[in-house]
Each structure stands twice: as C-alpha cells, then as structure tokens.
Amino acid sequence: MTVTRSTEVTFSLNGQQTTVAAGTTILEAAQETGVEIPTLCWASNLTPVNACRLCVVEMEGSRALVPACSRECEPNAVINTDSERVALSRKMVLEFLDTTNDLTQSSELQTLIELYGADASRYSDPVRSEDPVKVEDDLFVRAYDRCVLCYKCVEACGDDAQFTFAISMAGRGFETRVSTEFETPLPESACVYCGNCVGVCPTNALQFKAEFDLRQTPDWDPESQTSTDTICSYCGVGCTLEVHTQDNEIFKVTSPSDHSVTAGHLCVKGRFGWQYVQPPTRRPPTNH
Amino acid sequence: MPDLKFSDAVPDSDERAVVDALISTPPVEQRSERWVIGGRAREEECRHLLLPGLHALQDTMGWITPGGLGYLAERLQVPIAEAYGVATFYELFELEQPDTEGPLHHVCVDPVCAISNSASYIAELRTKGHRVHESPCLGQCERPPAAFVQIKHGASQDLAAATKTPIKVAEAEPSRLLKRIGEIECTDLETYRRHGGYEALHLAINKGGEHVIEQLKKSGLTGRGGAAFPTGVKWEAVAAKDALVKYVVANADESEPGTFKDRVIMESDPFALVEAMTIAGISAGCEKGWIYIRGEYTTAAERMGAALTDATAWNLLGTNILGSPYNFDIEIRRGAGAYICGEETSLFNSIEGFRGEPRSKPPYPTDSGLFGQPTIVNNPETFLNVLEILNNGVESYRSAGTTNSPGTKLFCLSGDVSEPGLYEAEFGITLRELLVRAGGVTGDLQAILLGGAAGSFADSRHLDIPLTFEDTKAEGLTLGSGAVMVFSSRVDLSAVLMRLAKFFRDESCGQCVPCRIGTVRQHELLIQIGNRKPTSDNDLLLEEIAAVMTDSSICGLGQTAASAVQSAVQLGLIGDKQS
Numbered sequence: 039m040t041v042t043r044s045t046e047v048t049f050s051l052n053g054q055q056t057t058v059a060a061g062t063t064i065l066e067a068a069q070e071t072g073v074e075i076p077t078l079c080w081a082s083n084l085t086p087v088n089a090c091r092l093c094v095v096e097m098e099g100s101r102a103l104v105p106a107c108s109r110e111c112e113p114n115a116v117i118n119t120d121s122e123r124v125a126l127s128r129k130m131v132l133e134f135l136d137t138t139n140d141l142t143q144s145s146e147l148q149t150l151i152e153l154y155g156a157d158a159s160r161y162s163d164p165v166r167s168e169d170p171v172k173v174e175d176d177l178f179v180r181a182y183d184r185c186v187l188c189y190k191c192v193e194a195c196g197d198d199a200q201f202t203f204a205i206s207m208a209g210r211g212f213e214t215r216v217s218t219e220f221e222t223p224l225p226e227s228a229c230v231y232c233g234n235c236v237g238v239c240p241t242n243a244l245q246f247k248a249e250f251d252l253r254q255t256p257d258w259d260p261e262s263q264t265s266t267d268t269i270c271s272y273c274g275v276g277c278t279l280e281v282h283t284q285d286n287e288i289f290k291v292t293s294p295s296d297h298s299v300t301a302g303h304l305c306v307k308g309r310f311g312w313q314y315v316q317p318p319t320r321r322p323p324t325n326h
Numbered sequence: 327m328p329d330l331k332f333s334d335a336v337p338d339s340d341e342r343a344v345v346d347a348l349i350s351t352p353p354v355e356q357r358s359e360r361w362v363i364g365g366r367a368r369e370e371e372c373r374h375l376l377l378p379g380l381h382a383l384q385d386t387m388g389w390i391t392p393g394g395l396g397y398l399a400e401r402l403q404v405p406i407a408e409a410y411g412v413a414t415f416y417e418l419f420e421l422e423q424p425d426t427e428g429p430l431h432h433v434c435v436d437p438v439c440a441i442s443n444s445a446s447y448i449a450e451l452r453t454k455g456h457r458v459h460e461s462p463c464l465g466q467c468e469r470p471p472a473a474f475v476q477i478k479h480g481a482s483q484d485l486a487a488a489t490k491t492p493i494k495v496a497e498a499e500p501s502r503l504l505k506r507i508g509e510i511e512c513t514d515l516e517t518y519r520r521h522g523g524y525e526a527l528h529l530a531i532n533k534g535g536e537h538v539i540e541q542l543k544k545s546g547l548t549g550r551g552g553a554a555f556p557t558g559v560k561w562e563a564v565a566a567k568d569a570l571v572k573y574v575v576a577n578a579d580e581s582e583p584g585t586f587k588d589r590v591i592m593e594s595d596p597f598a599l600v601e602a603m604t605i606a607g608i609s610a611g612c613e614k615g616w617i618y619i620r621g622e623y624t625t626a627a628e629r630m631g632a633a634l635t636d637a638t639a640w641n642l643l644g645t646n647i648l649g650s651p652y653n654f655d656i657e658i659r660r661g662a663g664a665y666i667c668g669e670e671t672s673l674f675n676s677i678e679g680f681r682g683e684p685r686s687k688p689p690y691p692t693d694s695g696l697f698g699q700p701t702i703v704n705n706p707e708t709f710l711n712v713l714e715i716l717n718n719g720v721e722s723y724r725s726a727g728t729t730n731s732p733g734t735k736l737f738c739l740s741g742d743v744s745e746p747g748l749y750e751a752e753f754g755i756t757l758r759e760l761l762v763r764a765g766g767v768t769g770d771l772q773a774i775l776l777g778g779a780a781g782s783f784a785d786s787r788h789l790d791i792p793l794t795f796e797d798t799k800a801e802g803l804t805l806g807s808g809a810v811m812v813f814s815s816r817v818d819l820s821a822v823l824m825r826l827a828k829f830f831r832d833e834s835c836g837q838c839v840p841c842r843i844g845t846v847r848q849h850e851l852l853i854q855i856g857n858r859k860p861t862s863d864n865d866l867l868l869e870e871i872a873a874v875m876t877d878s879s880i881c882g883l884g885q886t887a888a889s890a891v892q893s894a895v896q897l898g899l900i901g902d903k904q905s
C-alpha cells in the first residue's frame with residue numbers, strides 16, 4: 039500500500055501508478071517518467087497558456103480532454119496519454135494548423151504531422167492565414183503566415199521576460215493576430231529589440247534577418263551549420279550565447295532556455311550585436 | 327523614464343475630457359528622468375476602466391483614434407498594444423475612421439431574423455445610404471428583424487425599446503418569475519415595493535446568510551445560464567472562503583441566439599435583480615457586485631442604472647443596508663459586442679480590462695473569479711428564482727416542476743409561432759404544450775432549435791418530451807438558455823445550419839486551435855455541402871471536426887460549436903431530404 043503524504047500526489051499514468059510532488063503538471067510528470075506528450079504553445083521558460091491543445095490527454099471522469107501542460111496531477115486520477123480519442127484530437131489540431139499556416143520551417147511539427155497521420159488534403163480550398171512578410175529593420179522579420187498564435191512571443195515580450203509589452207494579440211477568432219497598436223511598424227512601437235520573441239517562436243514566423251536573407255539564397259544548408267557556446271562580452275551578467283553559423287558567418291544567436299542566468303532571454307546587444315565579430319569585408323551591409 | 331512607451335499621436339480635447347471624467351487617479355508625473363510618480367503600479371487599480379473608456383472614446387469620435395487610445399492607455403498605464411488588443415476584440419469598437427459620420431445599423435441576420443426578412447431590411451437601409459453591420463442575434467427575437475443603431479455623440483438605441491411594442495408575456499399559471507412583468511413594469515421602487523419587492527431582503531437580513539443558503543440548497547435551484555449548476559452549492563462555496571474581498575456578478579451578457587429573457591427582466595423588473603444580488607452579497611459575505619450587460623442592451627443598462635441610483639438613495643444598497651451590519655454596492659459594466667463574454671471567466675477578463683478570452687478551469691470562479699477573488703456568478707433568471715424561494719418557501723417552490731428540475735423556467739419562443747414572446751412554464755411542460763401556448767406553429771413544423779446556437783435540433787418526434795434537465799439530457803437535447811426557435815417547412819434548414827456555423831466562426835475568441843480553426847473548417851464544409859446530400863467523406867470530416875472541438879476546446883463555445891450541426895445530421899435534417 040502506498041502512503042501518500044499531502045505534499046505528494048499518486049495517480050495512474052497509462053496504467054502505471056505514479057507519485058509526484060503536489061503541484062506537478064501532467065506534462066512534467068510524464069517527462070519525469072519518460073512518457074512523451076507533444077507540445078506547441080508550452081515552453082519551460084514561459085507560463086502555460088494551454089491554447090494549442092496538442093498536449094491533451096484523457097482523464098477519467100472529465101467530459102473533455104485536459105491539457106497536460108497546465109493541468110496539475112490530482113490524487114487518484116486515471117490518465118491516459120495515447121488513447122484513440124487523444125490521437126484523433128491531436129491529428130485534427132495538426133490538420134487545422136497545416137491547412138492554415140506555412141509550417142515548413144518547423145521540423146517538430148512536420149514530424150508530428152507524419153506521426154499522427156494528419157492529412158491536410160482532406161480539406162478543399164481552406165482559407166489560410168495570409169500575410170506578407172514584414173521586413174521593417176535589419177534585425178528580425180515577421181512572417182505571420184507561419185504564426186500559429188501560440189502566445190509565446192507575447193508572453194516573452196510581456197511579463198514572462200521582457201516587460202516591454204510591444205505586441206499583443208489583436209482581433210478575434212480566425213482574424214486574431216499578433217500586433218502592435220494600430221499595426222505600427224516595430225521600429226516606431228515600444229519594441230526594444232531584445233529579440234526574446236524571436237527566441238521563443240516555434241514556427242520561425244519570427245526569424246533573424248540574417249537567417250531570412252540566407253534562406254533566400256541557394257546556399258542555405260542546415261547540414262553545414264554549427265552552434266557555438268560562448269559568453270556575451272558586453273556586460274557583467276555574463277549570459278550564455280549559442281552562436282549559430284554557416285560558413286563561419288553568424289545568422290542567429292540564442293541562449294539555452296534552461297540556463298540559470300538567462301532562461302533563454304537576452305538583450306539587444308547579446309542577441310543582435312555580433313557584427314564586430316565578422317570583418318565587414320566578408321558581409322556586405324544589408325539594405326532593404 | 328516611465329515604465330511604458332505610449333504613442334505620439336495627440337488626443338482631441340473631447341477625447342481628453344471624456345477620459346479624464348472617467349479616471350480619478352491623477353496622471354503619471356515625470357519630475358525628472360529618474361523620478362516618476364505613479365507608474366505601472368497604477369494599472370492594477372485602474373485597468374478595469376479600460377472598457378468604459380473605450381466606450382466613451384467610441385461614442386465621442388464615432389471611432390477609436392490613435393490619439394484617443396494612446397491617451398486612455400497612458401492614463402490607465404495599460405500598455406498601448408494591449409489596449410489595442412482589447413479594443414479590437416469587440417464588435418462595437420471601430421479602430422478605423424468610418425467613411426461617414428452617420429449611424430451604424432446593426433441588423434440581426436441570425437436564423438429567426440433571417441427567416442423574417444432581415445436581408446431585405448438590410449438592403450433597404452443600404453439603398454438609403456446607411457452603414458449596416460450584419461449582426462449576430464440582438465436578443466429581440468420576438469420582434470424580428472431586430473436592429474440596434476449605434477450613434478456618434480449620442481445614446482445608441484436598441485430599436486425594440488424605441489418602438490415600445492409590449493413584450494408578449496404568458497398569462498397562464500403559474501406566474502412566478504414574471505409576475506411583475508408585462509402589465510405592471512416595476513421600473514420604480516414604489517411599484518416594486520407594492521408588489522412584494524424587498525421582502526426577501528428583509529428576511530435575509532433577519533435570518534442571516536446560512537438560512538438563505540440552506541433554503542437554496544433545499545429548493546434544488548440550478549443555474550439558468552446554461553450549465554445548470556446547483557446555486558446553493560455555489561453560494562455556499564463562496565461563503566466558506568475567508569478572502570478579504572469577494573464578488574457577486576450577474577451575467578447579463580445574454581447573447582445566445584434566440585434568447586431574450588434577461589433583457590425583459592432588466593427592462594421590466596430591474597429592482598428584482600438588484601435585490602437578489604444584494605441577498606447574495608449578504609449570504610456569502612461579498613460587499614461588491616457587478617452587472618455585466620451586453621453592449622447592445624442600452625435600455626436595460628439605463629433602467630438598471632436608474633434602479634441602482636434609487637436603491638442607493640433608499641439605503642437598499644450602500645453601507646449598513648437598512649440599519650444592518652451589511653454593506654453592498656453594485657457597478658454596471660457594458661459589454662461591447664462579443665458573445666464569448668457570456669462565458670463566466672471571459673466575462674471576468676472583460677471587466678478587468680483584458681481581452682475576453684476564457685480562462686482555463688480549474689480554478690473555478692468560487693475559488694478564483696473576478697480579480698482573482700472568490701466570486702458568485704449567476705444568470706439574472708437564476709437570481710430571480712432566489713426571491714421566489716425566500717418569499718414563498720421551499721415547499722411552495724418545489725410544488726412546481728419535477729423532483730430533479732423543481733420550479734419554473736422562462737422559455738423564449740421565436741420564429742414560426744403565432745405569438746412569439748417570453749413564456750414562463752413549470753419544468754416538465756412538453757414542447758407540444760409550449761407551442762400551443764404560443765398560439766401554435768404557423769405552417770407545418772419542420773424543426774425546433776432548442777437551447778440556442780449551442781443547443782440542438784428537435785423535430786416532431788420530440789414534441790412530447792417533458793422539458794426538464796433530466797429528460798432533455800436523456801434525449802441528447804438541452805434546455806440551454808431556454809431558447810425555443812421554431813422553423814416551419816418554409817425554412818431552408820441548410821441555410822439555418824450555415825448561419826449557425828458562421829455564428830460560431832465569428833464569435834470564437836480565437837484562443838485555442840480546435841475552436842479558432844475548427845469553426846472555420848466546419849462552416850466551409852457546410853457551404854461546400856450546401857443542399858446536396860453529404861458524402862461519407864463529408865460526414866466523417868464533419869464528425870472528426872466535431873470531435874476535436876467538443877473534446878479539446880478550452881471553453882463551452884468550442885465544446886458546443888458542433889452540437890447543433892451534429893444533431894441536424896443525426897435527425898437527417900441536413901442536405902437533400904427528398905433523396
């Protein structure tokens with residue numbers, strides 16, 4: 039017999055008795071025990087918004103499926119993470135996204151589409167999210183036709199990291215979009231170009247201008263790209279940087295989301311101030 | 327530097343004036359680069375004024391200008407991008423300058439008005455050069471086609487009240503909830519008192535909250551807003567919380583197509599809602615109440631406002647109500663055109679000045695509701711039942727209806743019946759009897775949409791089912807909000823279905839994938855099927871879209887967005903019935 043203290047919760051996960059600390063989410067419990075649950079809008083460094091519904095699981099006694107990313111484990115709950123009902127829901131979410139957005143630059147979603155057998159061709163002439171790429175500066179571009187409205191950039195710009203609040207969800211329903219006030223271009227908005235929104239975007243809707251430019255050329259070659267860990271040289275905080283390069287040229291800078299100092303977030307200098315590393319002769323200034 | 331960057335656009339002096347009139351906290355003062363008095367800490371105190379501020383700007387300029395929005399956001403210390411995000415959530419706010427200054431006519435195109443020629447009314451208005459917005463149900467289904475006119479610099483009007491056609495109210499016994507409505511119109515305190523008003527409040531003050539909650543639990547009263555949750559249990563849960571601040575909220579966002587009962591209650595018996603909310607406050611230890619009224623119900627909002635003023639003047643609201651130790655105040659919030667704001671957690675976000683996106687449950691409102699505090703939220707009809715129970719006792723209350731569905735229910739009859747209107751009936755009445763009371767179906771009955779857009783279709787096979795929570799549930803139907811929309815054989819049901827699907831597509835908040843995209847795909851597929859018989863691929867896809875919306879949506883909107891369509895499929899009402 040298991041003795042359960044109030045600080046612990048025991049429940050059944052896919053038929054396995056599982057004990058976790060009280061307050062643990064189903065997703066965290068699954069991760070601890072090696073059970074895979076797909077996610078899209080969840081990230082370890084952001085507050086769960088449970089909007090994508092990719093992580094839904096079946097909980098006995100609950101009429102609807104529950105989002106694993108935000109639902110806490112409950113004593114004696116019986117949870118099934120891969121029933122037919124769950125698989126159908128996930129397949130449909132993936133089909134919905136695939137009929138709406140350009141997901142070609144998200145390898146995780148491509149894998150899941152394959153895994154769950156999502157088939158976008160079942161829909162005839164579905165209305166898609168169309169939006170010309172916004173190129174407003176030399177630092178990053180916004181290609182909202184890839185945007186799955188996961189809220190991550192809004193959270194990173196707001197009270198999960200940056201506290202700048204330059205962007206918000208606007209509109210309603212299918213017309214919902216990420217926007218500044220009155221669609222003001224970013225340079226005139228409150229944006230401080232920390233790039234934290236770019237860092238959390240799961241679909242590459244937000245991407246470095248350098249990466250965007252490189253992808254426009256025939257030279258884009260993921261195979262030959264490397265990532266080098268280093269420490270930002272600008273200030274005493276000492277953020278860890280992952281410098282992504284192809285042919286010895288930087289196209290993106292990130293920081294690990296589980297890093298104790300940055301939690302994945304940087305400032306404008308660490309994120310975009312790398313030009314001094316590269317001799318100017320090797321990289322002509324970009325004009326647009 | 328202040329914490330937030332606002333816009334450089336300059337507000338008009340009128341815009342400044344209306345915003346300043348609303349906000350009593352002084353503007354943020356920047357004494358030097360390093361010394362700012364009042365910054366983002368302000369947001370917490372004032373953000374709930376965002377929605378009233380947006381209304382004020384819209385009314386003043388006829389749209390919400392960058393200068394006006396920027397000024398409002400700065401005064402409230404709400405990030406301007408977020409203020410824009412909130413403003414664009416609502417139908418009644420325009421963020422682009424309209425071509426003309428003339429009024430904007432919102433004309434209902436939902437099923438009941440659609441079969442009553444709203445299309446030709448719209449065409450007529452357009453020919454005359456008016457701006458028209460094809461609106462979802464306006465809650466005036468008993469007098470189609472319904473319209474609501476939004477006017478710059480003036481009080482917008484719901485035409486129903488403007489034309490003053492008296493609402494058809496059932497005379498048949500028992501008249502409990504509607505006893506003051508119809509002939510009497512208790513819009514002044516004197517009349518209300520003469521007809522039994524405020525007796526229940528005296529009783530509640532004398533006997534105390536525990537007694538009230540005990541009575542509610544014994545009465546078996548369940549919520550009339552759609553979910554049928556036991557009211558006594560809800561009040562008890564909030565009463566048990568020892569939070570410093572707790573709230574009572576009346577959910578008068580009434581936007582479920584085919585539903586107009588709460589409008590009639592507020593227009594004709596406003597003090598009853600005030601009294602019942604006060605009793606809730608006393609019973610559960612809440613000192614503040616909010617009434618959230620849908621934006622298009624301007625007459626209801628006016629009359630509720632007048633009732634609050636009168637009640638306060640007579641110490642029926644305020645501190646030490648009638649000499650008792652109890653304090654209670656009520657504030658009105660007007661919605662701005664968003665069906666989803668009737669979902670309780672979405673309603674809280676709307677009041678708080680955020681986008682009306684539903685929150686994830688748990689936590690439930692009784693634990694963490696408005697401003698994160700324990701909150702009682704009920705439908706106006708639910709509140710009215712409380713007065714009945716206290717005034718006449720549990721036994722008398724339970725003498726109507728059935729064991730599991732005691733009491734009476736308001737039914738909103740509309741569409742192809744001789745006398746559309748609001749009817750009160752005991753639970754257990756059948757559809758057949760209800761239709762007889764409404765003068766019968768005009769033409770041959772084809773189908774009835776029961777419970778609103780989120781409900782399901784019934785047809786002649788269902789006429790003898792007792793209308794109780796338990797019996798309808800057993801049949802896969804739902805009473806929902808009490809909407810009964812009747813369609814005779816003259817009606818093209820596939821058009822009705824397409825309109826219902828469009829309704830959900832338009833009203834989805836857009837937060838979660840199953841509903842944001844599922845409602846669009848469902849609508850597209852129905853258009854594609856049109857009047858044909860659906861293929862088996864069509865049926866499978868419709869079913870799978872329904873499954874993910876029902877199973878995985880965050881809130882009740884997505885979870886019920888397929889139910890009417892699915893019920894139509896099951897009854898064989900969809901596609902070419904002749905084949």
Ligand SMILES: Cc1cc2nc3c(=O)[nH]c(=O)nc-3n(C[C@H](O)[C@H](O)[C@H](O)COP(=O)(O)O)c2cc1C
Nearest residue numbers: 549550551577579580668669670704705708882883
């Ligand atoms: C999309 C949606 C719209 C709703 N609209 C309303 C409404 O207009 N009025 C209402 O009372 N309840 C509405 N509800 C139900 C509320 O969430 C809530 O259950 C109700 O206000 C509780 O009050 P009751 O217990 O008195 O019914 C809605 C629910 C959903 C999911």
Ligand code: SF4
Nearest residue numbers: 195229230232233235
């Ligand atoms: S770069 Fe930083 S400030 Fe600008 S929108 Fe992204 S998160 Fe917000």
Ligand code: SF4
Nearest residue numbers: 185186188189191239
């Ligand atoms: S831009 Fe990227 S991070 Fe932002 S909501 Fe869209 S997909 Fe998510």
Ligand code: SF4
Nearest residue numbers: 835837838841881884
């Ligand atoms: S189900 Fe629809 S209305 Fe409800 S949260 Fe999801 S998108 Fe919004």
Ligand code: FES
Nearest residue numbers: 088090091093107
């Ligand atoms: S990951 Fe849980 S809802 Fe998106």
